[in-house]
Amino acid sequence: MTANIVRTPRRPGKRIGLGAGMPWILPALILVFGMIYFSIGFTGYVSTLDWNGFILSPSENVGGDNYVAMFQDPIFWTALWHTAVFFVVTFTIQTAIGFSFAALLHSKIHLAPLYKVIIFIPTVLAPATMAPVFRSIFDADGQFNWLLDHVGLGALARPWLAEGATAMPVVMAVTVWQWTGLTFILFYAAMSQIDPQILEAARVDGASNFRMLRSIIWPLCSGTTLALATLGVIGALKTFDVPYLITKAGPNHATEFLGTYIYQTMVQEKHFGYAAAISVALLVIAIGGGVLMRVRLHKKEV
Amino acid sequence: MFELRSRWSRVGAQVLATIIVLPFLAALIAMVQGSFAGQGWGNYLKVFNTGVVPTYFLNSAIVAASTIAIVYVITMFAAFGFAKLRIRGKEVWFWLILAALAMPEAVLLTPLFVTASTFDIYNELIAVILPIAALQVPFTILLARGFFEAIPTELMDAGRVDGAGTFRVFWYIVLPLTRPIAGAIVVLTLLNAWNAYLLPMLMLNDPDKQVVTLLPSFFMSQYTNDQTGVLAAAVITAVPVIVAYLLLQRSFERGLSAGALK
Numbered sequence: 147m148t149a150n151i152v153r154t155p156r157r158p159g160k161r162i163g164l165g166a167g168m169p170w171i172l173p174a175l176i177l178v179f180g181m182i183y184f185s186i187g188f189t190g191y192v193s194t195l196d197w198n199g200f201i202l203s204p205s206e207n208v209g210g211d212n213y214v215a216m217f218q219d220p221i222f223w224t225a226l227w228h229t230a231v232f233f234v235v236t237f238t239i240q241t242a243i244g245f246s247f248a249a250l251l252h253s254k255i256h257l258a259p260l261y262k263v264i265i266f267i268p269t270v271l272a273p274a275t276m277a278p279v280f281r282s283i284f285d286a287d288g289q290f291n292w293l294l295d296h297v298g299l300g301a302l303a304r305p306w307l308a309e310g311a312t313a314m315p316v317v318m319a320v321t322v323w324q325w326t327g328l329t330f331i332l333f334y335a336a337m338s339q340i341d342p343q344i345l346e347a348a349r350v351d352g353a354s355n356f357r358m359l360r361s362i363i364w365p366l367c368s369g370t371t372l373a374l375a376t377l378g379v380i381g382a383l384k385t386f387d388v389p390y391l392i393t394k395a396g397p398n399h400a401t402e403f404l405g406t407y408i409y410q411t412m413v414q415e416k417h418f419g420y421a422a423a424i425s426v427a428l429l430v431i432a433i434g435g436g437v438l439m440r441v442r443l444h445k446k447e448v
Numbered sequence: 449m450f451e452l453r454s455r456w457s458r459v460g461a462q463v464l465a466t467i468i469v470l471p472f473l474a475a476l477i478a479m480v481q482g483s484f485a486g487q488g489w490g491n492y493l494k495v496f497n498t499g500v501v502p503t504y505f506l507n508s509a510i511v512a513a514s515t516i517a518i519v520y521v522i523t524m525f526a527a528f529g530f531a532k533l534r535i536r537g538k539e540v541w542f543w544l545i546l547a548a549l550a551m552p553e554a555v556l557l558t559p560l561f562v563t564a565s566t567f568d569i570y571n572e573l574i575a576v577i578l579p580i581a582a583l584q585v586p587f588t589i590l591l592a593r594g595f596f597e598a599i600p601t602e603l604m605d606a607g608r609v610d611g612a613g614t615f616r617v618f619w620y621i622v623l624p625l626t627r628p629i630a631g632a633i634v635v636l637t638l639l640n641a642w643n644a645y646l647l648p649m650l651m652l653n654d655p656d657k658q659v660v661t662l663l664p665s666f667f668m669s670q671y672t673n674d675q676t677g678v679l680a681a682a683v684i685t686a687v688p689v690i691v692a693y694l695l696l697q698r699s700f701e702r703g704l705s706a707g708a709l710k
Contacts, residue, residue: 167533171541174526174585177518179584181556182548188559243468250465253452261469263694268472269704270693272643274661274687278668278678279479287676289478323475331705355452384552387645391665404648405554413650418558425555436550 186429193422205419212423222424226431232403233382236321237375240306243322244329245367249359251330252337262334266327273324277391280306280320282391297319310400313393317401320388325381329374337363379435385426404428406408469587479686483679491680495636495667501684504666507652508642508659511573511580515641516634518581519588523633524626526585528591528618532601542593549586553579553646561650576659580641590634591706595629596622628702635696635703642689660685 191213197205216222247265251258268276283289287303294303306312340363348358386405389395393405404424412421452458483491495501529535530542556579599622607617645661652658658666667674667681693700 167529167535167538170529170533171524171526171535174545174589175541176576177522177582177585178545178548181579182551185556185559188562189555192558192562213618230568247468249467250461250468253461255458255462255465261465263697264469264476265472266701267476267690267693269690270639270700271686272661272689274643274645275682276475276479276663278664278682279475279482279674282482282675282679283475283478287710289482326472328704331701335705355457380550380552383550384554386554391645405552408554408557409646412557412561418562422558425558428552429555430556431546432550432552434509 158228189422189425189429192418193426195419195422197418198416202204208419212420214236215420216423217425221399221402221407222427224399225407228401228403229382229385230320232314232318232385235318236325236382237378239322240326240329240375240378241319241371243326245333245364247326247330248333248337249363251334262330265330268322268324269327271324273320274389274391276320276324277388280392284316307393308397310397313397313400317389317393320392321381321385324388332370332374333367340366376436380432383432383435465522479679479682483683485676485679487676490654490683491676494671494674494677495663495681496686498667498670500658500666501663503656504658504660504663505688507573507657508661511577511644511648511659512638512641515581516576516637518577519637520630520633522539522581522585522656523588523592524623524630526589527596528622530589530593531596531599532604532622533614545586545589547586548582549590551583551586553583556583557646557650560647566572569651571654572650573657576644576647577641579647580644581637584637584640588636591632592629595626599625608649629706631699635699636706638692638708639689639700639704667687 194207194209195205196208196211197203232281247261251262284306285291286308289304290306290307294300304312306316331429335437344362345358353361383407385403386409389401390401390406390409393401395402395410404427408421408424408428411417452461485491492620501557526545530538535541560575560579596649603621604617607621612620625710644659648662649665652662655666663685664678667678671677
């Protein structure tokens with residue numbers, strides 16, 4: 147049956163005798179199923195256990211208890227809320243900076259190649275490499291407070307990482323620092339694709355540069371914006387390195403994300419069953435988010 | 449593309465661009481400057497004196513090279529199969545691979561940790577290589593399939609008429625045409641493997657088996673309060689990546705944008 151479905155779009159002269167494709171995709175299937183689907187199944191199974199993760203230790207089947215506990219766990223909801231706020235803030239700022247910077251670099255400014263390199267370098271560096279740097283910058287006697295002192299804003303100086311109210315903005319700032327270069331490159335490429343004649347026509351009609359940006363270029367870049375939003379959602383759900391290394395997910399869970407919470411529950415507290423239940427929740431959200439975004443993308447295209 | 453006619457708007461654009469770029473530069477300067485604070489090059493010496501730097505780099509290189517090799521081979525085979533060959537239930541298989549695309553690595557932690565310790569591959573580089581490759585492959589297959597589909601089937605038919613088998617067609621006709629997409633795949637995989645932190649931290653505890661992203665925290669565990677030495681360690685791990693980027697600017701930019709747009 148399935149073979150017929152595959153053959154239907156066959157055109158004359160196409161696929162002359164090229165053999166069966168299964169052996170070609172088999173290695174990929176083995177890797178993806180062996181690692182990822184196996185992991186999902188295993189995580190699902192462990193999420194019904196009360197277990198400390200050692201093979202030889204006894205485990206007890208507790209059914210849906212871990213999930214019940216999760217829904218009543220304020221830290222789980224905090225982590226989820228952080229993920230949402232984190233996405234909205236970092237996406238908005240990155241888009242604003244990336245888009246403006248792309249437009250500026252399309253305006254024949256000096257040193258453009260150098261500026262491009264500077265803003266893009268952070269995207270190739272590991273968060274783990276940059277974490278000590280940002281810890282030092284935002285330390286109580288770090289460079290950021292030094293800078294505030296020297297521009298007369300010394301009153302604002304504080305231990306940025308140690309205060310609940312400022313730790314999350316720092317985590318967001320580090321993420322923006324790291325990924326704006328990618329946003330910029332994508333907008334830059336999208337703007338290069340715009341037909342110069344459209345812009346010329348608008349200019350003849352007397353549109354200002356700002357007006358063109360808002361009414362022509364921004365709408366024409368909407369595909370890129372949506373792709374970046376999808377990427378941002380996935381990125382926010384994956385957030386681990388930055389909060390783990392810079393703020394240890396604290397102080398007092400102020401920068402807790404799902405990834406850091408899973409890690410802490412599993413590795414530090416050895417509650418494997420509970421960690422697995424949160425992982426399943428993360429998975430459901432990731433797939434749900436992906437599907438939602440895809441549906442929206444399709445609507446936009448139609 | 450934009451015409452800035454008045455002098456003031458040109459100056460304004462230049463100033464605005466400079467203001468935007470400054471914070472990005474500032475953190476890099478803070479890193480380098482901090483790494484020389486106090487003892488200057490002595491900080492670097494201290495990092496190298498731990499004796500682990502060559503080992504960490506070698507391990508990272510092994511992880512990156514193996515991951516790239518696995519991802520490249522598997523992706524090219526699969527993309528060719530999906531794009532040009534007959535497969536029962538092709539789209540179902542394709543979607544099953546795609547569904548793994550948005551997978552946060554945290555989801556893999558529980559099983560990986562348990563499996564690795566059960567089968568005793570804990571502290572082996574392969575325990576990091578395989579999961580990174582598995583997380584990468586769905587995406588690169590998606591990327592490469594589109595590229596393979598754009599290669600005219602007539603080209604392959606010509607090869608078939610001359611009596612070449614599927615594999616020879618793939619090897620001699622198709623593969624040489626895929627260089628652009630191969631570049632993107634290699635760069636993306638290289639960055640993801642080289643910059644990976646969570647999986648190596650979890651799976652590699654033995655100092656002989658660790659990778660460059662763990663260098664700053666290793667240093668921290670040896671010299672608790674030595675901030676400048678940690679920054680020197682950060683610079684040491686950052687420099688090769690920055691140099692690679694500067695040498696291969698276009699491939700990096702293309703690879704990463706290809707990575708974002710699918």
